[in-house]
Amino acid sequence: MRRLLTGCFVSLLLLLNTLVLIGPLTVFALLKLVAPGRYRDYASWAVMWIAETWAEIDKLIFALCIPTQWDIRGADDLRGDTSYLVISNHQSWVDIPALIQALNRRTPFFKFFLKKELVWVPFLGLAWWALDYPFMKRYTKAFLAKHPELAGQDLKITRQACELFKRQPVTVVNYLEGTRFSEAKRAQQGSPFAHLLRPKAGGVAFVLAALGEQLDAVLDVTVVYPQAKTPGFWDLISGAVPKVIIDIRTRELDPALWQGDYENDPAFRQVVQNWVNRLWMEKDQRIQELRGETAGALWAK
Numbered sequence: 001m002r003r004l005l006t007g008c009f010v011s012l013l014l015l016l017n018t019l020v021l022i023g024p025l026t027v028f029a030l031l032k033l034v035a036p037g038r039y040r041d042y043a044s045w046a047v048m049w050i051a052e053t054w055a056e057i058d059k060l061i062f063a064l065c066i067p068t069q070w071d072i073r074g075a076d077d078l079r080g081d082t083s084y085l086v087i088s089n090h091q092s093w094v095d096i097p098a099l100i101q102a103l104n105r106r107t108p109f110f111k112f113f114l115k116k117e118l119v120w121v122p123f124l125g126l127a128w129w130a131l132d133y134p135f136m137k138r139y140t141k142a143f144l145a146k147h148p149e150l151a152g153q154d155l156k157i158t159r160q161a162c163e164l165f166k167r168q169p170v171t172v173v174n175y176l177e178g179t180r181f182s183e184a185k186r187a188q189q190g191s192p193f194a195h196l197l198r199p200k201a202g203g204v205a206f207v208l209a210a211l212g213e214q215l216d217a218v219l220d221v222t223v224v225y226p227q228a229k230t231p232g233f234w235d236l237i238s239g240a241v242p243k244v245i246i247d248i249r250t251r252e253l254d255p256a257l258w259q260g261d262y263e264n265d266p267a268f269r270q271v272v273q274n275w276v277n278r279l280w281m282e283k284d285q286r287i288q289e290l291r292g293e294t295a296g297a298l299w300a301k
Contacts, residue, residue: 007234013065017057044168052104066239080169085171085204086110089222091181098246177199177200193284196280196284202262221248
């Protein structure tokens with residue numbers, strides 16, 4: 001009963017926070033569409049400030065209402081005046097609050113590539129549109145075989161989004177797995193990784209091609225839930241998630257990663273894919289280490 005009441009109370013507070021700020025956010029988003037020159041940039045800054053304030057209030061709600069410990073590592077040297085590419089594993093909707101805890105007001109407000117269907121989520125879909133989040137349409141291989149003219153639409157949207165991102169510092173979040181991890185998906189893919197699905201390099205290649213000169217570094221983020229079962233969002237807001245580890249490793253970017261044609265040059269494509277695979281092998285090992293560290297601490301108790 002206590003968790004039910006906690007979850008309902010936290011849900012109400014999160015909803016009120018969203019309802020209060022969605023109006024001003026939308027006003028400045030509409031101004032951004034019509035304002036000329038530098039006034040558009042002022043409107044964009046206002047939209048980002050409101051979004052960061054919304055996220056900070058959410059953090060305060062979590063701090064006051066739920067017992068979750070956010071174990072954030074490697075965030076001390078992050079900056080808000082430059083652009084980052086965030087590469088993270090993806091397991092749960094809790095990954096989003098975890099990134100908010102780790103990055104909000106330490107880096108520029110982040111942009112996600114979202115599934116197109118999420119634009120219809122009440123209130124949040126409108127906020128994501130206002131924040132220039134790119135909405136991607138996922139097609140199955142069978143569908144693309146029947147409609148080849150739609151191939152490459154996600155990459156086109158990526159290019160268009162990155163053109164918008166060039167106007168101010170930004171943190172671009174890319175979930176290379178393309179979907180949330182589960183053991184069933186890992187088995188279906190025949191993934192060679194113990195804790196990850198196979199990474200997809202295409203999206204990150206086009207972000208690098210469009211923003212490479214603007215990006216200061218890659219933030220290699222690893223999110224680990226020490227409990228045996230991966231928690232859902234209700235678990236978080238009802239107080240059932242004792243601890244979340246967010247491990248951040250800042251990696252320099254080699255200019256060679258964006259100085260090529262990913263679509264048409266097989267040799268360059270292989271260079272990017274090799275870089276992504278190396279990151280993923282290290283991340284898989286890092287997850288194993290963090291889980292082992294947690295298991296050892298529990299054993300010591």
